[in-house]
Amino acid sequence: xxxxxxxxxxxxxxxxxxxxxxxxxxxxxxxxxxxxxxxxxxxxxxxxxxxxxxxxxxxxxxxxxxxxxxxxxxxxxxxxx
Numbered sequence: 001x002x003x004x005x006x007x008x009x010x011x012x013x014x015x016x017x018x019x020x021x022x023x024x025x026x027x028x029x030x031x032x033x034x035x036x037x038x039x040x041x042x043x044x045x046x047x048x049x050x051x052x053x054x055x056x057x058x059x060x061x062x063x064x065x066x067x068x069x070x071x072x073x074x075x076x077x078x079x080x081x
Contacts, residue, residue: 002030007037011044 002023007030013019014027031038 001033002026004030004034004037007031007034008040011041015045015048 007014007027010019010023010027014024017024019027031041
């Protein structure tokens with residue numbers, strides 16, 4: 001059976017369906033018995049979705065940063081040096 005460490009190492013190959021059937025079955029067996037790995041898998045998938053969404057061509061870029069905010073950040077940085 002697959003260990004938690006193996007699951008983490010080969011997660012992308014698992015999601016991309018690049019694992020041999022026997023290893024894939026072992027992963028799925030591990031997931032049935034390991035709730036923390038199921039949570040890890042779900043958060044990994046959510047991260048991938050969010051990254052793809054943020055890099056999409058139609059993703060909105062944030063508006064201009066107010067000059068007052070920029071100056072306040074620069075002033076704070078100078079004060080901590």
